[in-house]
Amino acid sequence: MSKRKKITVFPVLFRDDMIQQLYENIEYFDLKILLKESSKIKPYKHYSFRLIPEYFKLHLRNPSLKTKVIAQHNWGYSILLNNANSMDGFMQKQFNSKKRNIFTRYVKRLESCFNVKYRMFYGKISESDYGFIMQALYNMILARFKERNELHKNLHEWNELHANTYQEIVNKKASLFVIYDEDRPIEISLNYHFDKILFSYISSYDISYSKFGLGHVEIYKQIEWCINNNYILFEMGVGGMDYKRRWSNNIYQFKHYIVYNKPTIKVKLLILKFQLKEYLKSKKLNEVSLRLVGKTKKQVETTNNxxxxxxxxxxxxxxxxxxxxxxxxxxxxxxxxxxxxxxxxxxxxxxxxxxxxxxxxxxxxxxxxxxxxxxxxx
Incomplete structure (x- = not known):
């Protein structure tokens, strides 16, 4: 048997048969989700699942398999909706008046300046709309990260995303949330759906609208959609960007699961390797190397002409x-x-x-x- 490694649970949990084949059910908060066993897949000597949220409890189908859990020095950000029955009720419970005013002002200002439309494509989308929206999202990502002089971490998988996401939307495993100015997309979020969780995987916006805080408007309107559709969690995944910290009420640590049959030398070395990696991350030694790499890059100076x-x-x-x-x-x-x-x-x-x-x-x-x-x- 061969091995399988470097499987990132977010978002693979939402679209890969490996999880369903290996695990019988997943518990999160007060819910237990039975997983339907997928078609037979090739067995492996060991499995490596990164970025499993600590609020998940995964139960193996095969009790003879063993699991080593390694705490990752990565933090996730999400929003528990706490049985809210309206957006106003959620905002009142979640934020003080100052923060409520900040977030709602972005929404009101956008709607007062443009003819805004919000659309959630979930379960139904034409192929022409899909192609147009995905191309718009791609162009937004390129423009935004060019402005920041950075590379987007998900662009390497864009062709795969583009090929697979249409059918996932039709099957209600994914969705596209779009904010329009008239008929022009100005903010787009590609999401995955798992039970009562909406996971915002990739989002971007037209940088010419940057003053309007479109990231906040997107979260506000998607939370509203979640509440109206009885979801319990709006998930934003790994990475502590400012807008995530401002909205999150459920900040958690990720775990790395290594599942194996026998504790062979190879498995023990693999566990040691990942433990060492997380130790170095905890001491921020990885950030030193990133800074050194950053100094070798040509800095692009942007000037306002x-x-x-x-x-x-x-x-x-x-x-x-x-x-x-x-x-x-x-x-x-x-x-x-x-x-x-x-x-x-x-x-x-x-x-x-x-x-x-x-x-x-x-x-x-x-x-x-x-x-x-x-x-x-x-």
Whole structure:
């Protein structure tokens, strides 16, 4: 028999037959989920399952197998919905008034500035919609991580995700949550579903809308969907990014399960290897190597080549050199960030905005209700 290793439970738990074949049931919180045994798979001498949340208890089908559990120096972030029967009720119970106002303000500001639509594609989606949304998500990820001068950890599996996710949505094992400005996707989350858990696996947004806190809006609206559909947990997985910490009420440690038949020398060495790895992580020695690698990368300096200046209505009365443009035309996509920042700051609706261009110059004027701004590009 050969071996199988480096199986990451999140999100493989939601889409791989290995877990169902090996385990009889999974307990989490007050629920026990019986797993339907999948078709026969090739047996292995040992199995390695990384990133198992500590709130899961997995029960093997074969009692003769043994399990070594290694605590990982990785933390997960999720939101227990605590039997909430409404979004307002959840927010009241979960957050103080200051935090509630911060999160709800993002939602209200977005909806006051744009004609926003929210859609959850779960169980049904056309192939054309699927292709369009997945391409939009891919483009958002590329743009956002280019801005950060980083690589996205999941892009290496994009072709596999694209090939498999459509049928998983149809089978209600996955979903796509989309926030639209009119018909334009501006935030997308690819999710997996397991029993009463919604796992937000990959999400991204149009960076020109960055002031609107779309990550918070996405979480708010997906929690609302979870509550309305009797889910008990909104899972965000590994990694302590700021937005996760601000929302989470269930922060947990991951475990690494090594399952084997006999404690052979090979298995013992494998266990020792992973124990050493976690020890080094606990001492943050892995971060030293990451910093050294980071210093060898070419740093990309981003500069703002536009000067923005607020002007008064009196100054705005002379428009002799300006002519109105159709700013939603793709030709003017480079203005999107400035337009959206202006809408956010002035609380104007997009439909009330006019944009003018100065003749023979790369200078633009934004005009909303009672607010004006000049943008000059060097």
């Amino acid at each position: 536009a000067e923005c200046k607020e002007i008064t209505k009196k100054e705005n009365t002379i428009k002799t050199d300006f002519s109105e443009i159709e700013f939603t035309n793709k030709t003017y996509n480079f203005l999107n960030k400035y337009v959206h920042d202006f809408l956010y700051t002035t609380e104007n609706h997009k439909s009330d905005l006019k944009v003018f261009k100065k003749s023979n110059q790369n200078t633009f004027m934004l005009e909303g209700k009672g607010h004006y701004q000049i943008i000059s590009f060097s």
